């Protein structure tokens with residue numbers, strides 16, 4: 001914990017018999033826009049384009065921020081037309097003496113929060129974030145293959161900055177996918193990393209070419225571009241179509257080196273032929289509903305008027321973890337099933353196989 005954070009903690013502990021958090025925050029924000037009891041408020045110090053459709057935001061958080069590690073994510077909160085929304089993004093830098101955080105946002109057509117961040121948030125504004133989360137750890141002491149599609153480059157940037165700082169001689173190949181040259185993010189920053197890391201190789205793959213089917217990751221491409229893939233630990237991040245393609249090739253080849261994947265889109269749902277009705281029960285609220293094995297449990301609970309905690313809605317942030325009291329569910333990310341009573345599951349990536357009771 002930083003000195004500032006520990007000072008803030010002692011200060012709020014000293015104040016706690018005298019005033020509650022909401023009252024403290026109400027008055028403190030009038031004196032200084034970043035002062036809060038426990039919430040993390042940041043000043044936006046820089047906004048820069050890193051591709052035609054992507055901006056990188058640099059933030060200076062208040063003393064409640066507990067720091068982060070390379071490859072972690074954060075929740076960003078935005079009040080839009082009086083309604084509070086949140087989205088998960090990945091840090092694109094590494095811990096640094098200035099104590100700054102950087103995250104990047106791709107503009108999503110029709111996306112509420114991404115368009116608000118692009119169009120409304122300005123340098124000098126203040127924004128709230130949650131504490132860093134995510135536990136993926138790259139093995140830094142062996143050759144690596146990084147595969148990034150679209151905004152999947154964001155946690156990869158954080159890893160690369162970490163390697164460039166601590167392991168300059170690491171042997172790393174990055175396969176970076178984007179629709180076209182304009183949407184290929186972080187090219188300038190990757191060139192700077194390449195200048196520091198003699199054994200870093202960047203291969204960019206533009207997927208969209210007029211009149212041709214899109215180029216996708218497959219076995220043949222891996223052979224051509226990374227002939228020594230077998231000796232590399234791998235990390236793939238991007239749309240679930242990309243991460244599953246990498247996982248399939250890895251499994252088909254029987255590779256034993258570790259493979260980590262992080263999908264930046266909700267996992268595919270079961271095909272319609274295997275979908276059947278199930279009974280869903282919610283023990284705390286006493287509610288019940290006729291559900292479906294073809295929809296994730298988060299969406300089904302919300303459709304029934306419940307409001308389970310959630311964040312990324314794609315299995316990354318663990319905000320939606322909930323106790324399953326009975327029944328069997330499938331994890332859409334791993335294909336594993338959970339049948340034991342009392343197991344904790346992520347609602348956003350779990351579909352029911354049988355009747356299920358949740359602690360909601």
Ligand code: FES
Nearest residue numbers: 311312313318348
């Ligand atoms: S909402 Fe992030 S893991 Fe479910």
